[in-house]
Amino acid sequence: MYPFLPKSYKFTFPFKIATTSFIYPDHYVQNINMLAPYLDEIELIFFESTPKSLPSKEEIGVLLSIANEYDLSYNIHHPLDIFPGAKDRSRRQFAVETIRQIIDLTAPLSPSTHTIHLPYEEIDHENESLKRWQNHICDSMEKLHGTGIGGNPELPDRMGG
16 A cells, blocks of 8 residues: 555645646556545546556446545546557557547546647658648548547537538
8 A cells, every 4th residue: 555645635726636647656546546535636647559558447437436436537648659640541540549439438537638649750840741740630630520529519619610
């Protein structure tokens, strides 16, 4: 077992006290169990896109129970090994599928945000390379949107429609 924090400041401030899901050298559930009494929100970090590195549906159920017990919210940090702006179409498609899979997996947690990195892998920073990367990002986002993922209904439609 790990040492407990000396005091909780949950709901004390007009902002959320949050941290990442890996403070202790252990798995998601064990970390969340240790941290939940002290925090308002925890960022679930998914380092890799491989199925074995993601929590199972059962683990998500346990994380939901912990969240309900401690009035805890989550946000999701998507894997760094996906590339929505990649040159290669299959890598972009893999990124879209992975993002959708993680959104579906974590939906029961009602995460406050999803953080998805859009890395630029090129050495060249010329206008044509940047435009190509931007077009690839737009293509990936359009495909992701086409999977039925909805946005925040309180925000204006920015898809140009």
